[in-house]
Amino acid sequence: MVDYRVDNQFTVLEINNPPVNALSSDVTIGLYDGILKALQDDSVQAVIIIGKGKVFCAGADITAFSKSIKGLGITDVGHAIESSSKPVISAVYGVALGGGLEIALFCHYRISDKKAKFGFPEVQLGLLPGAEGTIRLPRLTGLPVAMEIITSGRQLSAQEAVKYGIIDKIVENDLLQEAKTFATSIIGKPLDSLRLRTKKVKNADLVDKYYDDALKEVKRKSKGLIAPVSCLKTIRGSAKLPYDTAAQLERSLFTELITSSQSAALRYSFFAERSAAKWRLPNGARSANTKPGSVVSAAVIGAGTMGSGIAVCLLRAGIPVILVEQNEKLLKAAQTNIDQIFRGSVQLGKMTLEKRQECLRMLQGTAQLEKVKDVDIVIEAIFENLKLKQEVFAKLDKICKPTAFLCSNTSTLDIDKIASATSRPDKVAGTHFFAPAHIMRLLENVYGSKTSPETVATVMELGRKIGKISVLSKTCDGFIANRMNKIGVEAVYLVEEGASPYNIDQIMEDFGMSMGLDVGWRIRQEQAKALGVNLTAETKYLNAERYCSLPDKLYELGRNGIKTGRGWYRYDPANPRKPIPDLDVLDIIQTHCQNLGIQRREITAQEVIERCLYATINEGFKILEENVAEKPSDIDVIWQYGFAFPRYRGGPMFYASQVGLRKVFERICYYHATFPYSKHWLPSDLLRKLASSTDEIPINQWMNNWSSKL
Ligand code: 3HC
Numbered sequence: 001m002v003d004y005r006v007d008n009q010f011t012v013l014e015i016n017n018p019p020v021n022a023l024s025s026d027v028t029i030g031l032y033d034g035i036l037k038a039l040q041d042d043s044v045q046a047v048i049i050i051g052k053g054k055v056f057c058a059g060a061d062i063t064a065f066s067k068s069i070k071g072l073g074i075t076d077v078g079h080a081i082e083s084s085s086k087p088v089i090s091a092v093y094g095v096a097l098g099g100g101l102e103i104a105l106f107c108h109y110r111i112s113d114k115k116a117k118f119g120f121p122e123v124q125l126g127l128l129p130g131a132e133g134t135i136r137l138p139r140l141t142g143l144p145v146a147m148e149i150i151t152s153g154r155q156l157s158a159q160e161a162v163k164y165g166i167i168d169k170i171v172e173n174d175l176l177q178e179a180k181t182f183a184t185s186i187i188g189k190p191l192d193s194l195r196l197r198t199k200k201v202k203n204a205d206l207v208d209k210y211y212d213d214a215l216k217e218v219k220r221k222s223k224g225l226i227a228p229v230s231c232l233k234t235i236r237g238s239a240k241l242p243y244d245t246a247a248q249l250e251r252s253l254f255t256e257l258i259t260s261s262q263s264a265a266l267r268y269s270f271f272a273e274r275s276a277a278k279w280r281l282p283n284g285a286r287s288a289n290t291k292p293g294s295v296v297s298a299a300v301i302g303a304g305t306m307g308s309g310i311a312v313c314l315l316r317a318g319i320p321v322i323l324v325e326q327n328e329k330l331l332k333a334a335q336t337n338i339d340q341i342f343r344g345s346v347q348l349g350k351m352t353l354e355k356r357q358e359c360l361r362m363l364q365g366t367a368q369l370e371k372v373k374d375v376d377i378v379i380e381a382i383f384e385n386l387k388l389k390q391e392v393f394a395k396l397d398k399i400c401k402p403t404a405f406l407c408s409n410t411s412t413l414d415i416d417k418i419a420s421a422t423s424r425p426d427k428v429a430g431t432h433f434f435a436p437a438h439i440m441r442l443l444e445n446v447y448g449s450k451t452s453p454e455t456v457a458t459v460m461e462l463g464r465k466i467g468k469i470s471v472l473s474k475t476c477d478g479f480i481a482n483r484m485n486k487i488g489v490e491a492v493y494l495v496e497e498g499a500s501p502y503n504i505d506q507i508m509e510d511f512g513m514s515m516g517l518d519v520g521w522r523i524r525q526e527q528a529k530a531l532g533v534n535l536t537a538e539t540k541y542l543n544a545e546r547y548c549s550l551p552d553k554l555y556e557l558g559r560n561g562i563k564t565g566r567g568w569y570r571y572d573p574a575n576p577r578k579p580i581p582d583l584d585v586l587d588i589i590q591t592h593c594q595n596l597g598i599q600r601r602e603i604t605a606q607e608v609i610e611r612c613l614y615a616t617i618n619e620g621f622k623i624l625e626e627n628v629a630e631k632p633s634d635i636d637v638i639w640q641y642g643f644a645f646p647r648y649r650g651g652p653m654f655y656a657s658q659v660g661l662r663k664v665f666e667r668i669c670y671y672h673a674t675f676p677y678s679k680h681w682l683p684s685d686l687l688r689k690l691a692s693s694t695d696e697i698p699i700n701q702w703m704n705n706w707s708s709k710l
Contacts, residue, residue: 002027010180013050019054022063023061035047048183051094056090056112056116057096060130074130082196083195092104092118097117097155098119105133112170113172117156120133127257127263128227129250135247137149137235143204147232201239204239237250261658264658265658266650268699276471287460299324304382306437307323313438317466324371331367342356378396403427406428429459431446443463445471446479469637480634492550499603503603567579614671615681618682632654633653633700
């Protein structure tokens with residue numbers, strides 16, 4: 001785990017724990033023993049700590065957190081390093097993050113190559129740097145910079161790290177060789193002033209002001225999160241308390257955080273995101289043993305908002321795009337729209353002018369479908385209509401080379417039906433982007449019964465290449481994302497039964513969800529339209545399902561949301577992002593209920609949460625039962641990135657595991673008995689099975705308890 005070697009007058013301690021040199025207990029023991037051994041070896045004048053492989057060290061081993069929360073041992077190693085009578089130099093390339101940076105801060109000197117990155121990402125895991133990082137960083141950078149770095153969790157470039165005094169030097173050539181040269185230059189120099197514990201915190205008397213300012217910022221940016229506030233408290237401690245007392249405070253707050261449900265959810269989310277890329281198909285094919293096809297050119301069919309956004313994603317990743325629209329006028333509008341997106345990126349400093357020009361050069365607009373004959377992949381983004389899509393796919397099948405992958409951006413339609421219009425159903429898949437496609441990170445890739453593993457691997461790899469978080473879904477009506485979302489449906493029923501739409505939104509917002517009734521309403525409108533049934537204000541049931549006509553009423557009154565200035569809310573054109581509650585809507589609801597003889601009642605916040613989320617969770621379990629999603633964490637990733645579910649709650653499935661499956665199941669059964677005309681309350685078999693276990697089954701073992709009917 002740590003390779004020890006003596007090289008002339010140096011001991012080189014090389015951390016060797018692939019893939020990211022995390023500080024497992026073997027690594028900390030290796031470092032500790034290595035320092036002691038070097039101190040005992042009279043031939044050794046200095047110690048160099050370096051990482052083997054691509055990085056220096058990514059910090060504490062996150063996988064070990066749930067197993068044991070006892071001392072990580074990083075501080076023990078750190079104290080041994082700091083008190084060493086021989087200089088210790090950390091040589092960083094790749095990253096020094098979290099505990100990795102803390103180890104570096106215990107060293108007397110730090111050097112790095114020019115591409116190295118530094119940071120304390122603990123806050124993103126609901127933690128704080130728990131090995132004296134919050135006490136040592138302010139001693140180097142000053143309080144305001146330390147507060148910003150630690151509460152944001154962002155990565156700093158080597159250049160920034162030098163500027164703030166975090167590292168001593170950036171080197172150009174071979175890192176180990178440079179470290180030895182550097183070490184030679186400092187051998188024999190006094191070490192006292194280099195031990196950070198002896199340094200004073202600059203402007204310590206101003207700490208309360210810095211703290212108040214930073215707290216305001218943190219509360220604005222990270223609403224609902226506890227870790228950033230704890231970070232600030234320990235940084236304040238670093239200025240107000242003697243070193244060891246501040247370290248004690250840091251330790252106690254770290255222990256509090258690591259046992260918090262927020263940190264459990266954030267750590268789960270870290271791994272959930274990575275495991276989404278590791279897919280497995282019902283036929284046994286897996287990401288690990290499937291090679292993606294090559295994609296060096298693409299076509300996008302349909303240059304509306306979605307098509308243009310998709311083209312932007314591809315172009316940014318260096319993939320030339322042929323954009324197809326029906327006529328020159330629409331094409332021109334799309335090209336202008338795409339250029340506006342690039343201009344916006346340039347203005348925000350996210351793209352260089354050269355890159356914008358390069359992207360525009362790679363974009364070719366055409367009204368002739370035949371032009372796509374040589375591309376490797378086609379993404380269709382036309383109107384959501386099966387017949388139309390089948391027509392386009394049949395044409396594409398004839399035009400495109402046999403190896404080309406044909407994908408649809410459909411958000412609900414059956415991939416098998418689309419694929420059936422072609423002679424290559426194995427090469428057809430869904431690539432469901434979320435609007436706005438150039439901003440939203442989620443890509444829901446969908447496979448049909450004939451989609452080949454190679455095609456799945458190709459769309460998953462394409463997602464990675466264009467910077468998306470890709471999640472795989474089996475085809476079904478609405479796939480994982482849209483099928484599962486029952487929030488809008490239940491919210492409307494709650495309004496009909498007695499809740500105010502504004503209360504519902506507020507309750508969901510307090511829960512951490514920034515989407516509210518408004519989004520649900522739009523989804524409901526689409527569903528009503530798709531049913532193609534003549535609805536009236538009196539319609540209470542549809543297809544033996546409960547139906548609420550309130551959204552239709554609002555729609556008929558021209559209350560169509562932001563674009564018409566009115567919906568469930570009023571919208572001030574000068575500030576459309578701030579919806580204003582509308583008394584007229586409350587009157588409309590009142591009249592609707594009177595006409596239908598509905599007795600309105602008091603509805604609690606608890607009921608709002610349960611009705612909106614448990615209905616959604618129940619559908620999530622059905623999605624697992626049917627193998628539409630392979631694992632619960634895939635569903636949670638979709639909710640975090642597609643519907644802004646708060647990461648610190650993990651996602652609906654993780655939330656259910658935290659509430660307890662028995663409780664969730666009982667409430668679902670209760671609502672099923674109360675609302676027999678809502679199919680989504682019919683309890684899932686998988687949930688029933690898991691809830692009947694005497695012990696709560698951990699989320700990562702749910703699927704082991706389900707005998708799939710593949
Ligand atoms: N512990 C355990 N495993 C880790 C890890 C860690 N700290 N960091 C990354 N990994 C694992 C990932 O899960 C992944 O495993 P997999 O291959 O089985 O999926 C593998 O290492 C590679 O990671 P990525 O896929 O993320 O690879 P990238 O090259 O894209 O990114 C990285 C590398 C920048 C290091 C990124 O993984 C990262 O940001 N890691 C988290 C770093 C972090 O949060 N450190 C703080 C830990 S808490 C701490 O140190 C507490 C201390 O203050 C006491």
